[in-house]
Amino acid sequence: MVPPQSPIRTTDDEARQLAHDLISAARHGSLAVIDPETGFPSVSRIALGPGPEGGLWALLSGLSAHSRALRHDTRAGLLLGEPGTKGDPLTHPRLSLQAEAHALPPDDPRGAVARDRWLADHPKARLYIDLPDFFFVEFRLLSGLLNGGFARAYRLSAEDLAQK
Template identity: 65%
Template sequence: MTQPTPPTNPIRPTDDEARALAQSLIREARFGALGTLDPDTGAPVVTRVALGPGPQGELLTFVSSLAVHTTALLQDHRAGLLLGEPGTKGDPLTHPRLSLQVEAVAIHRDDAAFPAMRDRWLSDHPKSKLYIDLPDFFFFDLRATSAALNGGFGRAFRLTPADLT
């Protein structure tokens, strides 16, 4: 009697093409879907957040202390972040996307890194000039701890933080 063939692992070995695609998705992202856990209920919450590069290549989001995801990140620094948007044509699932697990590090106004982050943020998000100096806003540096890249149909990869820099 023959044994059933075990399913083939759909995850490909990470290569330079996958690294370059993941790095491009991060570098070009100006928004993403951020998943956190509601501190009151423990239920998952997904919100859209603005994103941008920091002066040292960090992945930043600029948040209000009034937002539910901010409260959640201050209590549990772990989050999920989805980057990549479907194109205008074709099946949305064939377009590249990157799912990151991140550790969110708060950068408040009194942090020495804040002024350079503020300047860089304004260069990429000029409309944020309307609220960037409001006292309840600050940055989170979203540091990747792992990632899953779907580069399109049949192109799945697991990536490490080193693959993303």
């Protein structure tokens, strides 16, 4: 019997560019964490944006279930990419990422730059960004699985996902 052919293509510059485009355009996405009380995955929708030096960051409330989970276990999954206005939603590019979440310490000098950059992309965050329970998280990308559309699947390494 002939083994089935892998649906994963060889990662190339076009796949890397599409992944970078999805990351840089992301202003929200799905965040998956491990619930420390149950051990089950938990998924929520969060706002995303670039950090002080780029990359992928979030502004989280310390009161949220996903923040409590990330304090217990920094491993996270992110899903980026939105379906287009026409056609089958599954034909539009999307990127699943494995990442480690690192909270920005309150005294980090990048905080002011992160705040200004966040407000430029998320102006309505002005209502809550300075509340004491909110903090920035940097997602350090470890690997990804890119579905660029029908029959266009790629595995991406941390090096593939690194900023240019």
